[in-house]
Amino acid sequence: MDAVTTGLRERKKLRTRRALGAAALELAVTHGLAEMTVEQIAEAADVSPRTFFNYFSSKEEAVVAADVERARDMGERLAERPDGEPVLEAVRAVMHEMLGDTPRSREWIAQARLVKSEPTLVPQQLAAYAAAERELTAIIAERTGRGPQDLYPAVTAAAVMSAMRVATTRWLESDGHGDLVGVVDQVIDLLAVGLQSPPSRAP
């Protein structure tokens, strides 16, 4: 009775969706977003162009599809953290886990770079983050036993997602040579102290 009831049908659909997303990302990276056409994406995923639009409502949405998968992944990991753990610490732990997965990280970095170079993708990526935020809100609400009218889960989820976004953006600006885990830790610390202005770090 769960959503994980994987009939052949569901599995096939998921495979198609992933194939389309992967093809879109691949083509966008190699040929550029503007040059890539829906027809090419569909062909690469071995599906008709019309079918593409049954899965995504635009090229851009397909390119950032991996983001909503990552969001789901993050939600699942978060749900598995021990009960008493403070939310921000749980998030920190989950991020450490996810960033440890090097191959996944690579694909993720490629996508981040692409978004940075193609402004059209920004709105879509933000929308993907918003979806992640909704999941996160639900998880946090459950962990803290709060009702849906309570502001706490929503604000926390929103703040956390924003902070992660800032962390990755910053890290990407330093061209991926810095320590992303370290940056993530810093932004979580900032949230944890209530955004009090900390003493400037020695230059």
Place this chain on the structure above:
Amino acid sequence: MDAVTTGLRERKKLRTRRALGAAALELAVTHGLAEMTVEQIAEAADVSPRTFFNYFSSKEEAVVAADVERARDMGERLAERPDGEPVLEAVRAVMHEMLGDTPRSREWIAQARLVKSEPTLVPQQLAAYAAAERELTAIIAERTGRGPQDLYPAVTAAAVMSAMRVATTRWLESDGHGDLVGVVDQVIDLLAVGLQSPPSRAP
């Protein structure tokens, strides 16, 4: 030597931009987003369809144009707050000011409702918020005398914008009958205490 050097040229451009934005919002509200065409917007703003695309890159962007104006407004007000004031308190004060402007609020509510009913607008609205966030980051950096490499301004700006977004969303869900100012105060308080889970309010 300033950007405020308003020659006739600049002023006219701004007027056209506003006219296009207003027309787009108006038409979207009355006729629906899908039904409204760029041609109609252009006509309403007394400009050629081709010119529309010199200002906005899509219908959706035009509809949420007012958001980036509000963001600029927020930035300006924030810059005028007294120097020693903590950032979150400055934000609180500015929001109180802005929400006091009833006529502006009305238009803003109309737009918010529209976005809620037309999912296509969500990504664009988020992009507008992101623009606001960038401005806010700069202001906060200046207020706290921090360099652009410092994470504090960026995280604060991101968290604040997210919190405002949550506040307005929540308030809108209760159909605009609740107390938005009160909700804003609550979300700022949550940020200020470092997202510690507060005791559940009595049901």
Place this chain on the structure above:
DNA sequence: CCGCAAAAGTGCAGAGACTGCAAGATCGGC
């Protein structure tokens, strides 16, 4: 005042995104 260079507006033509519809293919249960 006048002419000029830069900036803004416009028309046109074309590629391609995206949608509704109706017909064909596939799956899951009985």
Place this chain on the structure above:
DNA sequence: GCCGATCTTGCAGTCTCTGCACTTTTGCGG
């Protein structure tokens, strides 16, 4: 094996969005 439900596909058509070349407007210095 059969049937309803779901998924895929082709088709036709509308509209978005862009590059380019051309006209108009603006701001400025003579």
